[in-house]
Amino acid sequence: RFDFCQAEGKKRPSENLGQVLFGERIEPSPYRFTFKKEETCKPVCTKTYDTKKPEDKQKLDFLKKSMLLNYQHHWIVDNMPVTWCYDVEDGQRFCNPGFPIGCYITEDGRPKDACVINSEFHEKDTFYIFNHVDIKIYYHAVENEALGARLVAAKLEPKRLVFRNNLSSNSGPPQDTCFSEEKNIRWASRWDYILESMPHTHIQWFSIMNSLVIVLFLSGMVAMIMLRTLHKDIARYNQMDSTEDAQEEFGWKLVHGDIFRPPRKGMLLSVFLGSGTQILIMTFVTLFFACLGFLSPANRGALMTCAVVLWVLLGTPAGYVAARFYKSFGGEKWKTNVLLTSFLCPGIVFADFFIMNLILWGEGSSAAIPFGTLVAILALWFCISVPLTFIGAYFGFKKNVSQSFYTKPLPGIIMGGILPFGCIFIQLFFILNSIWSHQMYYMFGFLFLVFIILVITCSEATILLCYFHLCAEDYHWQWRSFLTSGFTAVYFLIYAIHYFFSKLQITGTASTILYFGYTMIMVLIFFLFTGTIGFFACFWFVTKIYSVVKVD
Template sequence: IFGLDSVESVLPYEYTAFDFCSEKTMKRPSENLGQVLFGERIEPSPYKFEFKKPVVCQKVCTRTYDTNNPSDKAKLDFLKKGMLLNYQHHWIVDNMPVTWCYDVEDGQKFCNPGFPIGCYVTEAGRPKDACVVNSNFNEKDAFYIFNHVDITIYYHIVEHEQLGARLVAAKIEPKSYDNPNNDSPCTGGPKFLKNKHTGVFNIPYTYSINFVEDKNIRWASRWDYILESMPHTNIQWFSIMNSLVIVLFLSGMVAMIMLRTLHKDIARYNQMDSVEDAQEEFGWKLVHGDVFRPPRKGMLLSVFLGSGTQIFIMTFVTLFFACLGFLSPANRGALMTCAVVLWVLLGTPAGYVAARLYKSFGGEKWKTNVLLTAFLCPGVVFADFFVMNLILWGEGSSAAMPFGTLVAILALWFCISVPLTFIGAYFGFKKAGIEHPVRTNQIPRQIPEQSFYTKPFPGIVMGGILPFGCIFIQLFFILNSIWSHQMYYMFGFLFLVFIILVITCSEATILLCYFHLCAEDYHWQWRSFLTSGFTAVYFLVYAIHYFFSKLQITGLASTILYFGYTMIMALIFFLFTGTIGFFACFWFVTKIYSVVKVD
């Protein structure tokens, strides 16, 4: 049993927070870093069974509450709040989620890896959430408690192995019994609690277990029945095709520029014989003496690019391992653990890239550069995360990181990531600066008056539209997995979309960079970073739309937590996409000016 969560609240809670029956004799298993970050707190279960020994209406415990006792009243109120917000149990057997399967539209069956603790019928007699499944739940202004569960364990016999049998599915059906007679507890009508109940209230918890042999389900495919009930594959293929169309369009545009326009330009420039011909030329050739001029605030740009490189490599390696199946949902918390460990170990490329670029920009404050690379972006993320953690602590949520884990995260940052960043920066500053194909003039060239479309802001805004168009459908499923507690398992699709995003950001930035250079605007460094980085702004706008249109989150704490964590994701995405755009543009500018004869 690893806790409860709700789609109407960002706050997960430990199993014991709702005063259910608990197991006090067994030691709770340890969780990995990813599980702690996601608020999964595994508890030993009081629901015991032995293989192939059915259990019928076994009593677990009885909880008694007296509303005249302030402590009991607080526990009962918290339980009612949990039912009102549709909090769900999450149980596991043999690392398999115990699922609640029920019929939905078109004869389909949906298997939810969780089941509700109860439900509420309003004063008007309207059943909410799980109360709609039972017509007997008709008491107005009452909370119905699912105090009994029927568990069905599916298995198959393994021949020629010592294991004997393997569990291939675990399904549960929550029920409610009033239990008026202790001799036969699973009897009577549904158990409900009036909203304004006073006095003593008893909740007996019971369970039944049945075993069914199923020879059709292979052990390697035992997760399939859960994943197949999440019908997203067709939409995913539509998303991929949509993204590929955008990529082909951009590739065609870039190819046309590279093969036709640039080829003709370069041939014409290299065949110029007279001064009159040279005076007639205009466009990107005229700014060759300024195109590699160091940008304003080069220190900040180099720091952003160092952090962006760290995030890019981390994302690529994590998704690659996920595609190989090492980070599947069966390995709980493995995805987040892998990402955090990789980020810590990738301090060296961050320091190297930041130092090398800062040196090429002519910077001399190398100590400041290294310190900012090691602390600026990670510090902003940690500060936001710490504030969110304080809110979770205040709310008593299981997602609140324990103090010891917080210290461990800081130790990983200061004792591993920071020294590695210094090592990378040392090699970056020691290496010679990046050699540019053309010399930079001493006096900056005046930039002519720009049209509306070649001004910085409109170009940056337009640049983020196409990359966002490639990912927004995939983004919907990722946000669903985070905030609606759905399982995300389609890492092959995600890796493909990741590659498409990299290509789209690169091509859109190159395209706009070429137009700006033709307009004799040579300030391409920050513009290339912000052009593709502006995709993060569209991501933020979409996340706000998703919050108001798709989620049912209520409460100030949950709202603050949603937007706090969204800001962290937007910052990481900004650095990631901005870095892709800069290096694509850097390659493009270096390439075109290296093949032109410059007098």
């Protein structure tokens, strides 16, 4: 949409599935570099505008709007982002993998965004476009290789030059491109200078410590229940059963005959559990590979590609878990169960995604998914994921079932999601920043640790509340355990709404619909993910405590 210099006759590089789904379109550049050949103020193209012409005025208005919204250039050379490094508070230097189109001085003379970097930008109610860049490319000489050197960094400084009669009004010859040898930076660590400039590490450690405190608190509560209260209860119940004058049973043992009764809406719960298992395994494996470095930012789109491929291939455990629990609930409509597992949750996500894509098509956005890619996604879903789900369901139904399968429901569910959300909300801020504010996310080690903490917290919080409900002689634990930890997604949604109004400067109905449309997809996936964790934890807890009690 922008009237910038274009590369004529150059073929667009191809993107992988993850890049296409994230709307990352790489266009060829008109800039041409020759290794070790320095350039001085070489023009790329010239643009002229006549404000009396409607089409030119429209282009300029669009350019002004983009500067007000702080739109950014994102350039790549040798798969490295071209960064703009500048000083920030506390003497630190921040390297941004992008640079702004321009900036604006308000009517009261206040510089906005990038205009603060230059004192020459002082005219009130004025737009300044960056029409020149100084580029410096750093390389590391490599011995015994034909290429002789590898690029390890690329930095630029955006400038505004005013030309009159083909001469710059700025003093001094402007520099365009230069090369510099950097012996201290190895090719394997060439991303470090970008990642280390992001001052988030201390916040991440604070997040981890905050989460660990919550986990220790919950672990202590669960340990107290399992080792003291529950142990005493079991000993007392068994002692009463062995005496001739056994008193009337009370507490959670009263519901031992009802604990494995089928829940209401068992079909829907089993479908949610199947889809949640699929997402749980997908998330674990993806984060594991990311921690090993296979899905680093250097591999563009690899994270999303890995997640989609894993989700497609994990149809078998989804079908197995759904069929297994549906059979334990006494269900007989196995065809309906496997069809719902294959199509209900994925269908909701795809329908939401398709509607968002229609809006992007209507807006003419490059983030819109091409029709061919949508067909490819449907082919992966119908031709691979669905058959694998049927295979898993076959083994789930074939296997024999050995068992048929704060005390008020709503307050307990609401409280159950608070502690897991408290473990992730700081990490969630950086994830939302990477999605909506185009910041680079690379801290997969922190993310994997938070993932483990989230699993433990959801499990322990659900077990804790499940025990309280059983002591209140309420045996409806299946749906409640799923919703207790799944309610974390509601706090996720509330935080996303807060993030939208407090952190983003989104204007326009289409952009607002896109934000909340994609947010609803993430909330649904997170709901299934956390709900499944809580159900499995509670299922294990209930099975264990009722297997050690002597039942007459």
